[in-house]
Amino acid sequence: MDENALIEGMARGDQRAFREFVERYKKKVYYLALDMAGNPVDAEDISQEVFLKVFRSFATFKKGAKLGSWLYRVTYNASIDHLRRKGNVPEPVGDDVLDSLSQGSTGLPSMPVKDPAQSAESSQLQARIARALETVSPQEKAVFLLRHYDGLMLKDIAASLGLSIGSVKSYLFRAVRKLQKELGGSAVISGVEAPHD
Amino acid sequence: MINCRTSKDRMIEAFYGGLDPAEKERFDDHLSSCPECASEYSVMAATLKLMDKRERPDPGPEFWDGYWDRLLRRKVWEEAGEGRRPSLGARFLQIFSRLPRWSYQTAGAAALLLVGILIGSRLINPPAPLSTRGAGDSGVVQAENYIERSKILLLGLVNYDAATEDAYAFDLGRKKTMSRELAAEAPAIRGALNERGQKRLRGLVSDLEVIMMQIANLGSGQDVEGVELIKQGVDRRGLFLKIDLDRMGRAARDPVEPASPKGETKLPKKNKI
Numbered sequence: 001m002d003e004n005a006l007i008e009g010m011a012r013g014d015q016r017a018f019r020e021f022v023e024r025y026k027k028k029v030y031y032l033a034l035d036m037a038g039n040p041v042d043a044e045d046i047s048q049e050v051f052l053k054v055f056r057s058f059a060t061f062k063k064g065a066k067l068g069s070w071l072y073r074v075t076y077n078a079s080i081d082h083l084r085r086k087g088n089v090p091e092p093v094g095d096d097v098l099d100s101l102s103q104g105s106t107g108l109p110s111m112p113v114k115d116p117a118q119s120a121e122s123s124q125l126q127a128r129i130a131r132a133l134e135t136v137s138p139q140e141k142a143v144f145l146l147r148h149y150d151g152l153m154l155k156d157i158a159a160s161l162g163l164s165i166g167s168v169k170s171y172l173f174r175a176v177r178k179l180q181k182e183l184g185g186s187a188v189i190s191g192v193e194a195p196h197d
Numbered sequence: 198m199i200n201c202r203t204s205k206d207r208m209i210e211a212f213y214g215g216l217d218p219a220e221k222e223r224f225d226d227h228l229s230s231c232p233e234c235a236s237e238y239s240v241m242a243a244t245l246k247l248m249d250k251r252e253r254p255d256p257g258p259e260f261w262d263g264y265w266d267r268l269l270r271r272k273v274w275e276e277a278g279e280g281r282r283p284s285l286g287a288r289f290l291q292i293f294s295r296l297p298r299w300s301y302q303t304a305g306a307a308a309l310l311l312v313g314i315l316i317g318s319r320l321i322n323p324p325a326p327l328s329t330r331g332a333g334d335s336g337v338v339q340a341e342n343y344i345e346r347s348k349i350l351l352l353g354l355v356n357y358d359a360a361t362e363d364a365y366a367f368d369l370g371r372k373k374t375m376s377r378e379l380a381a382e383a384p385a386i387r388g389a390l391n392e393r394g395q396k397r398l399r400g401l402v403s404d405l406e407v408i409m410m411q412i413a414n415l416g417s418g419q420d421v422e423g424v425e426l427i428k429q430g431v432d433r434r435g436l437f438l439k440i441d442l443d444r445m446g447r448a449a450r451d452p453v454e455p456a457s458p459k460g461e462t463k464l465p466k467k468n469k470i
């Protein structure tokens with residue numbers, strides 16, 4: 001079933017189309033929720049909430065919009081709501097502030113880098129990566145995850161999360177800087193070469 | 198040629214291949230003539246490459262296979278909840294809103310009198326412990342009973358070692374029958390756990406239901422491979438830990454309840470949690 005047929009089926013309330021939709025996107029939604037919420041129980045709960053919300057409010061989906069982007073947005077909002085209920089999320093910085101920051105990366109001080117040469121062991125590395133991600137705000141994390149792991153372009157992230165491109169650039173920049181600070185840039189480090197393409 | 202500021206602004210997109218060819222060429226030209234930017238880019242790129250090594254736990258095929266069924270069950274359950282009649286309290290409020298003021302005053306006085314009588318009677322005859330209470334907690338009591346029976350069945354299963362133990366004594370057929378019965382009971386129990394604060398208990402019953410369904414659907418014979426998969430599922434879901442946490446939570450809420458004679462859950466021999 002192609003995306004248009006899927007959208008038409010879901011607009012008609014066709015349960016088969018809804019099932020196809022769930023099968024197609026369940027992993028993306030679950031993993032984004034897992035990354036945002038940090039534990040599998042909450043991730044399943046959020047992902048189910050997302051699909052039920054989609055099922056019940058599909059009428060609000062604008063024809064011609066990208067289904068995937070819309071779904072990311074619903075997932076992101078559900079995750080933020082969840083974190084907010086748990087008291088884990090700061091209020092987002094205003095778009096105007098982020099836009100001004102995005103005009104130049106020099107808005108943030110350069111971070112001293114650590115030497116992570118010893119962090120070769122996989123389990124230690126995973127723990128360090130997890131800790132590094134904890135230092136990133138939910139908004140920054142969402143932008144980073146969509147760019148780094150899902151390969152979304154900045155404009156698609158902006159559309160998915162309802163942000164301006166400038167804000168997306170700022171969030172991404174701040175996320176990368178924080179990760180770099182935590183993981184140690186000179187890491188370069190323990191065998192990880194920079195690309196030269 | 199671009200300057201350092203523009204170069205820094207474009208570094209992340211350069212890494213992700215988001216620059217157009219002309220921009221990329223100007224960016225590369227700048228890096229080749231600016232050691233500071235080249236070094237900064239190298240550090241950033243290394244960090245992002247390190248992030249590629251991140252692993253996310255896969256909940257496993259049985260989680261994904263059962264995803265749709267669990268979602269559908271939740272949908273049906275939530276829709277059933279939405280269609281329910283207003284609560285007794287809400288209906289009382291509706292009736293009260295239509296009464297004259299003197300009736301509130303009379304009702305208030307009567308309520309105060311009733312509270313006084315209740316306090317007096319409780320001082321003379323203290324209430325029974327939670328575990329012996331009836332109707333109001335019936336959902337919780339049923340769930341506790343369900344969890345206890347499921348736990349006994351699961352312990353028998355996860356502690357079974359096909360290499361050293363008698364397959365006939367293990368009696369998988371009987372365990373499958375019991376699991377089928379437990380799986381069939383679960384929806385009604387979950388349905389009764391519809392109050393605030395019962396979400397975790399409901400989730401535990403739901404997890405056990407999935408495992409019971411899987412046991413009920415094991416193949417004929419001893420199906421050692423299937424049993425191993427179930428053990429892994431129990432392990433992955435941390436079911437024994439959840440059961441013990443649930444018991445500790447209940448003990449904390451209801452200190453008068455005597456401790457279980459069985460004590461804490463005996464962890465499986467192989468699949469330590």
